Amino acid sequence: MLYARRAPTKDDLEKHQDDLLRTANAIRAMSVLAPYRIEKMPARNENDRKERQRIVLEFKTAADEFRSAVAEKDPMRVKSAADRLNHTCCDCHSVVDR
Secondary structure: OHHHHOOOOHHHHHHOHHHHHHHHHHHHHHHHHHHHHHOOOOOOOHHHHHHHHHHHHHHHHHHHHHHHHHHHOOHHHHHHHHHHHHHHHHHHHHHHOO
């Protein structure tokens, strides 16, 4: 995610606000659907199941934070939220794609 590496400018957030909000809303929808999708994938053990549950909760929180930061047009919050979201996505794929 680009904004995880560098914060957008205020101008970037103004210029691309509609697209960023659509993207943030799509990510938010993915976070709501993630628990249903991930439960269909077999867990290898109890620790794997618990890790997946933790990640799903973190995904929802990170998606909400990203959407809020975009809506408020706060460059540093967008960067921080995008970084957290990026780590959450990587955590999930490292567990699910084993």
